[in-house]
Amino acid sequence: MGSSINTNIAAMTALQALNQTNKETLITQNRVSTGYRVNNASDNAAYWSIATTMRADKSSISTVADALGLGSATAEIASKGIESAIEVAGKIKDKLFAARTPGVDRSKIQSEIKELQESLKAIIEGATFNGQNWLTGxxxxxxxxxxxxxxFARASDGSISIGxxxxxLDTTRLIDTASGSASGILNTEQTVGSTTFTVLNLDIKALTDDTADLDLIKDMWETVDTAVRDMTDAATALGAIKTRIDIQKDFAQSLMDAIDTGVGQLVDADMNEESTRLQALQVRSQLGVQALSMANQSAQQILRLFQ
Structure with missing residues (x-):
């Protein structure tokens, strides 16, 4: 093909190649600077849409994990409260057992029981976390x-389900604050003969060595023993709940890690690959500049033919 001073085919080709190289260099530099292969919808609409949805789901799962953390802490506080209450109630049982011994000073034993009863109330009232108390109400x-x-889960059709x-609380309530007939484990009233009492208000200081009074102390002991067994069942239920909460919390954390991995595979740039590509593009750019320079010099060579 002959040379033309109107159309420099070689220069046009070299310029197109250089422009393409510069465009690819800009894309690669953007990937290197952001760390993303897909940074916006124009890079890859499908991957960007999936990644955006998964990031939103991760945020929701993170909120679920936070809520589970609060629930776990509340269950832990309640469990510790019941464990302490069981220990104190066990001491009340011991005092009642000692009170059945003829000739003992039951007024002194009652003063000890009274302190233990106040301790029970304080323990239960103190088993509060974030304004929640699962032991009283x-x-x-x-x-x-x-x-x-x-x-939190998203189905294939985009619908969301919340677990x-x-x-x-009926199974964990130790003190019922309802007026009238209470149903808490520790303040459910028991009636023996003409005496009505609960674990929290039983009083033996006026009792004697009379057979009926000794039988009443035995009934009080059995009432406390039943309360201890009921509290043990409540503690078991709380322990099972806390275990389930902790399992769900660990799963939520694993799920967030998996989402990070999945999103990364979709949109993250391979920095080793991108750095290698960037070096190659820089070489191509330098060669393109040289090729364009050489193509432009061909017009100058035509001038020499007329000299």
Whole structure:
């Protein structure tokens, strides 16, 4: 093909190649600077959409994990409260057992029992976390359960489902604050003959060595023993709830890690690959500049033909 001063085909080709190289260099430099192969929808609409949705889901799962952390802490506080209450109630049992011995000073024993009863109340009132106390409350309240968010899932059609864990406070309530007939483990009234009492208000200081009084002390002992067994069952239920909460919390953390990995595989740039490509593009750019320079010099060579 002949040479033309109107159209420099070689220069146009070299310029197109150089422009393409510069465009690819800009893309690679952007990947290196951001760390993302897909940084916006224009890079890859499908991958960007998937990654954006998964990031939003991760944020929701993180919120679930935070809620589970609060639930776990509340269950832990309640469990510790019941464990302490069981220990104190066991000491009341010991005092009542000693009080059945003829001739003992029951008024002094009662003073010790009274302190233990006050300790029980303080323990239960103190078993509070984030304003929640699962050991005391009004049994007539319409909401005698606590519902904890435990999971977040998105189906293939985009619909969302929320999992929950329900805590039945009727099984963990040690003190019922309802007026009238209370149903708490420690303040449910028992009536023996003409005497009505609960674990928290039983009083033996006026009792004698009379057979009926000794039988009453035995009934009080059995009432405390039943309360200890009921509290043990409540502690077991709380332990199972806490275990379930902790399992869900660990799963939520694993799920967030998996989402990070999945999103990374979709949109993260391979820095080794990108750095290698950037070096190659820099060489191509230098060669392109030289090729364009050489193509432009061909016009100068035509001038020599007319000299």
């Amino acid at each position: 009004d049994s007539t309240d319409a909401t005698t359960t606590r519902t904890l968010v435990s999971s 929950t864990i329900t805590v039945d």
